[in-house]
Amino acid sequence: MTMRALFLVLFLTGCSGISIVAMEDKSNYITFEHPFTDEAEARVRVRGEQLCAQRKQAAIRTERTCSLSKCFTSYQCTDRAAR
DSSP states (O other), X not given: OHHHHHHHHHHHHHTTTOEEEEEOTTOSXXXXXXXXXXXXXXXXXHXXXXXXXXXXXXEEEEEEEEOSSEEEEEEEEEOGGGO
């Protein structure tokens, strides 16, 4: 089930200029590459929340680094009680 969901996310993000740079099945960290726009940042936040919700966890943004044209944004999936 997880691999199917990951494939769907990768497929959908590929169409929108957003890509997952790093994500392992057993890892709690997800890193996205996306355009340097408010709209792309909002879409990345929603995608991070969706991926963590599949694990029944909350998404916490841990890092964001941008150039003039693109950004890398990282999220960590954590248990809701740990927030």
